[in-house]
Amino acid sequence: MQKSIYRVFIICFSLLSTISYAQVTAIQNIQSRKILSLNGKWNYIIDPYENGYYDYRHEPFDQSKTGTGGFFDDRVQKDKTELIEYDFDHSSLMNVPGDWNSQLEKLELYEGSVWLRRKFDAKPEKGKKYYIYFAAVNYEAHVYLNGKKLGVHKGGFTPFQFDATNKLKAGENSIILKVDNTRKQDEIPTVNTDWWNYGGITRDVYLAEFPDHFIADYKLQLVKGNNNLVSFSVKLADATANQEVTLSIPELKLEKKYKTDGEGKIADEFIWNNLSLWSPENPKLYGVNIKTDKEDINDKIGFRNIEVRGDSIYLNGKSIFLRGISVHDENPLLAGRLRSEGDMRMMLQWSKDMNCNYVRLAHYPHNEEMIRLADEMGLLVWAEVPVYWTISWTNPATYANAKQQLTDLIVRDKNRASVIVWSVGNETPLSDARLSFMSNLVETARTLDDTRLVAAALEVHREGNTMVLNDPLGEKIDLVSFNEYAGWYWGGTPAEITKYDFNIKYNKPVVVTEFGGDALGGFHADENTRWSEEYQEALYKNQITLLSKIGALRGMTPWILTDFRSPRRQHPIYQNFWNRKGLISETGKKKKAFYVLKDYYNQMQAKYK
Template sequence: MFIMKNGLVALLVLMSVYFTQAGNRIIYTINDGWRFAKGASFGAKAEKFDDALWMKVNIPHTWNNLDSDDEIPGYYRGQAWYRKSVFVDKNKQNKRAFIYFEGANQETSLYVNGKFAGEHKGGYTRFCFDITSLLRFGEKNTFAVLVDNSHNPDIPPLSADFTFYGGIYRDVYLQFTEPVHFSTNHYATSGVYIRTPKVNEDEAVVDVTCLISNDSDSKSKIILENVICDASGREVEKTTSTLALPAKKTVTEVQKNIRIKNPRLWDIDDPHRYMVYSRVYNKDDFRLMDEVVTPVGLRWFSFDADNGFFLNGKHRKLIGTCRHQDYCKKGNALRDEMHVRDILLIKEMGGNFLRVSHYPQDPVVMEMCDKLGIVTSVEIPVVNAVTESQGFLDNAVFMAKEMIHQCFNHPSVMIWGYMNEILLRKPYKDKKKLEQYYLDVEKVARTLESTIREEDPSRYTMMAYHNDPDSYEAARLTDISMIQGWNLYQGWYEPDINEFQRLLDRAHRTYKGKVIMVTEYGPGVDPRLHSYSPERFDFSQEYGIDYHNHYLNEMKKRPFVAGSSLWNLNDFYSESRADAVPHVNNKGIVGLSREQKDTYLFYQASLSKAPIIKIGNREWKTRGGVVNTPENMCSQILPVFTNMEEVELIINGKSLGKKKSEDCIAKFNVPFCNGSNTVEAVGRQAGIELHDLISVDFKLIPSDLNQHEVSFSEMNVMLGSPRYFEDRKAGAVWIPEQEYKPGSWGYVGGTPYRRETGFGTMLGSEVDIAGTDNNPVFQTQRVGLEAFRADVLDGEYSVYLYWAELDSDTKKESLIYNLGAEATHSVAGVRCFGVSINGVSVLDNFSITREYGYARAVVKKFKVVVTNGQGLNIEFSRQEGEPVLNAIRIYKN
């Protein structure tokens, strides 16, 4: 090592090195300007095939990105073709050429200039093909790629609670190397593997395994060099060896026992990475032939069944999230920077753990976990069930090997996972068949366990179970993996939230010596929904906070819980779901577009070491409510999330005083006035002062419609519901129902609709309402309603009545992921009723299902002139069955 004082000389040397290296290994993407068409286009692999009328797309690309946003059940699973012409320079004709796919779902076949180049099975791992012999240098080359995301019983996953997007949804790039190069044919890796058999604070021992290919026709003598540099670029150690490479062979060379004194360790708070520069030189003229750069983190770790996780000898409670590669209207076709932002969200939240679920993800995800100090587990997509075939087992084993080798060099990876809720969908009810199925599942599990431990004995293995321990014990799965992951949803799918901690204690007592992690937990949260009487399955922000607060506190109390990964970092598409947001699993703490929900702010305040103060409900820009203070304002609860001891809240310049935070939450009763409101939170602690500010547009509804201090202009009321709903597209707010009192407004008679489930009743319906993107407005209703009255002043009004029939006349398939919380079947029967407004019949013999069918949004608007102080009186007359009303909007014209 030496220092050049002459900057110009130094720059010239660096440029020389850069261009020398660039001349030996060239890598670039070919993502832009592909032609695309769905279907099995006959002859599309041929070089001269006419694709001029095909759609032009850029990669990353999926053909399913909008399928979950429509009202058509299901999504396209089948074949599609991609074609592209690529010019390849003539000066590359003496190099080896490879094409890399970072991910294509799920079966891929490649043709180059009409000739078959290779195929790959599996949608979530990288693969590459040597295309040297198929390219024409100095001219254009035609690439034709057939991708098929059809169900294949031999390829995991068979089913899962996420959409199986088809397409080339990660980068595609070309790579050119010298004939002698680090191998590309070992599971599409760099051909370099770093092991650290010994690490402590005094010394680290590094072994570097290099696979070197000689694709030339003659033997070659080379010098292999591995240089280890620290993060500043300072050389720490260097080792070399001389090798003779036979022609057309790949040789494995291991340089062992490279010692680093007083290493700077990779840790959560200081994720220092060394860089290993692996270089191949021609022995005769010392010409650089190939180079690979591999980051390496020096750390040691362990899990203990009673005391949890230790990193570099220090106890660490792992708290973080799971993550799906999914984004609003993009599906899984995300750009690199979008993956980067997601991992930054976890770090900014204070999280230190990511369960990469349920499949290996984009390489940049692991790179970011390395850079940010986030411990990770990675798993293959063996989810819900297995196929009892050798083909399924072979593909699962191959996926496991791909995952391990492709993620091997990442210091953040400490756990390999391979099964998730594998007994959730049992294919047999017959006892003997089920017993045989258990044996087949056990065979897959034990084969994967032994494969992973053989390929990488340095890391831990994990299997994730759902809350059915008897079945997993019957299949002898609970004693196989080193870590037991438990996906627990008590207080969501099951009614008693306190069963959560009882299940944890049971697992610790029952499975002696097993490490316990909570690998999934979380409620659905629609950030548009709020409730001051929160309950499970209401999808409100407030229930989400209650739920996560309970779970986090119970896990912190138990040192044997090594870690947890809440479900999920982000909302994600799942075609089979309905709920508040159709076709979306909204258990994320951020939304599909990465809006931060209150649950994210709660974790940020709970986990961050730096001072945090964030006003909750911050995206609830349009609020509303009924006057409930003598000052003609509406007082509503507003949370402030902070890790500071005390917080002051100021509304429209007036202080509401200070409050202590409990579990990182301070709740204030805030009096909102009609129109614009400014809310400021101030935290002061140890000489630090933090401020947060939000603006709220509040729509105030008078409690007495005859008084003039607050004028009435509109109200939007959801019947049978205690919730608030923000219609963000219209800038409108829907408020809970109330019982009518003279001079005010509200319902007369009836009861809220509640669906029967295997665990008691729950609010409203979970069905997808066709014809609207405001499901919550239509998913609740008041049944047996007699009237809705509003004692408004004289004038002209528009009255909108909202309906959807929530009781089906046909039996629908139960959604297995709801684990007993699915509604039991109820039949609508015949429902006919009449509606009159101020004594005038406006609807007679009205049947929702006869005219519109089941679960379809219906809105009828009536113009009404109110005179003589009579107000509005909407009456419902029973003719057959019980009248219902889902929501009402009254607008003063």
């Protein structure tokens, strides 16, 4: 027994000593730093057997005695006798950012490893620090610079960076990634999802240059419950004392000077009257500057307050109804993740066309640019991590992964006024282990940011004609937020669902996070014919009647804005690998139910003026 424990210890120690995992949290506001974009055309090698990572005994090359032998060496033949079984220079090219599934027909359903390489020139300066920053890579990324491993990151939707200072060369450099999007039971998300598993470097890549003692993180927002008390904090990348930091907001003629404490931190609260508060009707953003003798960081920040009182939600002290819609990070018109500001603006504008003031960005962190656009366009945001369906609730590594993804989401977006809800998961089944897992995530969210609401998309169960919500997680979160699919997965035809009632245990605002049904755009029939626009239209009309029975109803995000791709949806006529619950088709045409929801939101806007 002792020998077995010792052997496990040696194996674990060996792995820890050879693998560098990504940072605790990503650097705030990378776009405002000195950056070199590494976007563009990258060479790629498809490696389903992972020949470039493991030797024939299935031992990782980068953990061998020499630390060489894998594709990350980026070798070229020196003479005609040398055996090399790969060649990046003559490999095909792929767009980065971009997923491989939508760029290459033969990789449409591929899940596995792909190597990607980019060469770039650099001029590193003494006394400066250099990081390779990735806005997102799905899912597991092994990162190498000039043949040396920078580290490993897991998680497909959150940013990460590695310190490249000691491995960056003057002149030409080679960065190589092994990216693996294989679904696994113990990961976040797990093996079973209802969206396309797009693999690759799906968001921006930068080489970022920093001075010593740089600002790694900052926060500027109102203290919860107070519309003129501002909280400001800064954290340097190291524990440097007496670093002078200046905060200024020119439009307000505000300028405050600070010096960091012994931990390299600043924390302050101050009164500032006459702030123009951010709201969907007034998406006011102030230009903010945070400056040291070596850095000059600019941001656009709005100030607002969100809170729950009893069964109502208050934005800046005014009761509000969340007129929302759920959204995936996918362009229905062009396969793949949303690629550009234009793609993202299109999705948010479609939401506003429906008279939404709110979007649920499901089921994972969306692009940071999406959140900044929501700030600009005046849309409140529910932001979520992919703790989805059935997770490995008792695996400590799975929980650590989920906690890290939630932390990275909150750190990245905590200065965005649009974000009002941190969601810790979606449709997770009841159990003691799950309650502990989810409760700990709720506590993590509150510890990291006490100014926003914390929620999760729960499930209801049926007792006769009553939908019951008594999930014990409801005691710990701020909203009674749940999904229900009466009229589609159960409950009969659309006309029959109004017979149901609700039994909700908690006296909190109710925000229905999902309901809906599929409709093939352009297919018309009577309202009892599945897959027709008329069926979906009738379903929405009767859902609105059904949900209006809930006295504490304070918002909804029906499923979903647009049709989206999913390997789970296989009917050859009506689905063909598409989830058709969108209110807008894959051609961009608004279905009949779109106008039902828009009419309802017009009514709710008038009611909550």
